[in-house]
Amino acid sequence: MEPKGFAIGGLFSQIERQKLSPPSVIVIGGGISGIAAARALSNASFRVTLLESRNRLGGRVHTDYSFGCPIDMGASWLHGVCNENSLAPLIRCLGLKLYRTSGDNSVLYDHDLESYALFGRDGHQVSQQLVIEVGETFERILKETVKVRDEHANDMSLQQAISIVLERHPHLRQEGLAYEVLQWYICRMEAWFAADVDTISLKNWDQEHVLTGGHGLMVQGYYPVIKALAEGLDIRLNHRVAKIIQRYNRVIVTVENGTTFVADAAIITVPLGVLKANTIKFEPELPEWKVSAISDLGVGNENKIALRFSTVFWPNVEVLGTVAPTSYACGYFLNLHKATGHPVLVYMAAGRFAYDIEKLSDEEAVKLVMAQLRKMLPDAAEPIQYLFSRWGTDPDSLGSYSCDLVGKPADLYERFCAPVDNLYFAGEAASVDHSGSVHGAYSSGIAAAEDCRRRLSLLHGISDLFQIVLREEMSTEVMVPLQISRM
Template identity: 35%
Template structure:
């Protein structure tokens, strides 16, 4: 997963701010009442489709906001930040792109043409050297793609990388640089180390063609739109989900105390990390294959740091690559001034680098980041502000996104998405096979779960 913030911004008018008409408050003839747990992309896309089909829908969200792992942060004057999910991968034939276009949202095309790389001592690499490194990385990916056809579920990405290095005959400095870059890419794509990720995950994901884009005004606009007019109950923390022949009941903790809501069925869009933590009791307990899937699938760790400065000191480069950093932290920096309108650098750390930084206080993380930046830019000034995400510590996320861990596979995601007695339905990016760890995957999973609910009603 590579996240760039280049220019080429499309701008169209956004729908007005008039109060939306209530939706999904009453059931149409032949429809019933569905509770949706979670007001992220999966939950809101399911609720939106169900409401449009005449279902009565009640959305329960533990946070004081909608969006889930999409969190548009607007507290910085003059800048809008997406502290969580922030980009759309591939515009062509992507259902998320269709929705974005229908809303007329501004988008900015990713741009890697000004990527600049630095060695461990902060010396800028010659263009030909960096281009050769990326050609070597592409060569490794090609060997890994074909090698993984016969891979077993117990083989790791690390084993695949080592085999690819051998097959590609890369040695010495070229092998070192290519291996480091691939490792950082694995950490960013999966939120885990190469030793933790199944080698089968290579080539298993479907990518849409076309441009990859970000949202200058925030991805939260999409979930805001899906939530319009719905009965969304914020600060309703789900404690227990029960089901039987008569329907479902969900016990929640609210600002006014505990209460129990009843309905015909429930769509569960809890993140994998929350399911792993056992924060919600299911009565009767979930089927064994679903419990094993929750246990086997990996839960990725990935955090973002935004640094705001008074002025741009990094030149025209929109992507900075820093090889040989301590524990692999701060490998990628993305310059956001063209999209965000202010001098901002953004870095993402996943897997081992994220765990390394998690041992520090927030102030120490910023200091460590600045020390790394000053290896490349000796006179870099102190930031005037910063924002550090904390998805792993968020009780309603418990991580960034799922990944296919060693020992797990597509069968676990199939088990996770399966309905239970036509009462419990499941959605979320972790229930996807080809579109895991993506916003469009969450969208597709919610639409799928809604269709299953509607089909179950006959």
């Protein structure tokens, strides 16, 4: 039997070998998922290189400071203001403030009914009573669509299901101004999915696991979270990956300028839209089960036009909206002044309209949304600055976030996030329960890093006793409450 001292000595020599040659991982994509994966692996003493195609970190999390205040042109909410949210420890630790825009029971998920000022095409404000009544009717219609789903084996679009409900229950139909308000509610729902109601899956529209605690706007923007996670990592900006080769248990990654990186594994966190476009070549090609998962997942589009004004001339509500005979023609502005104190309105466009608005120049797009604003508020001033996101045509995103298309296979998300040997996949689209959210992307990155760490540790003979993962590091922090306001 070996003496105890020898066994311990052998163990320490194993640790020394680990220090000499720790496993290496390339993380592709510097959004929150990629940064979370790189952070977790770096904390576990792996050699990590993160390659990001843009000249900035964050991906579809993009806080712009050109207005003199933080404006999130991509993700801006924490969906689920509660301790169960995987980002809560980090947000608490950084002391970031949240502005709660809804409780748990909001029909439109991220805003409560009383926070709207809606206007008709004639410029007159719709009564709050009518807004609330139509909102409650919309909730009843959506509940009835669940019965339609239970009766049909095959999937259909949510629009088709709503049509069936209205045929069965004529008393739920709306006329005149009420009908236009209903279209506005549908427009808001399309914004949640970043897709049109005729493409949203009846089978899956309400299956997302929405955390409790309502929804909070990140008052200081999301960039402080990105910055904290990225600190000290080996990050290469302006490195657009062109090719990924798997050979002899190694991964060879080539970027557009021809530079090559070699590692034991890679974690791919590029947006789903980029994977769909086949801009990254794989050798050997990805297996059919993976290719079909990428193909079958939908990508939605949502854009923002942020407008900064010299003075505040609008009502003190969270959302200003225009109603119309179709959801496509409806519009709405988020009032950042109420949440942050800055004189900024953000126009939101989703689905087909989000793609159509990208066909316009910045000036044309601003003129279009200002025309909508002046229908509501004829004396609206000209903006002194503006910003326009173009997520649908941005080659580094090609869409905003994933969505469930009609008739998708049940195992789609599982196949999308499953590894292919030493290639791991992460990102919001790889989150089974929280796709389309920042915390879903973050958790997905941590999960992929943990899978990768476990496999490489096994191959390299590294004991779990000497691993430090992000989750363990976070669990030692002092619990401080989330900072939430509601003005």
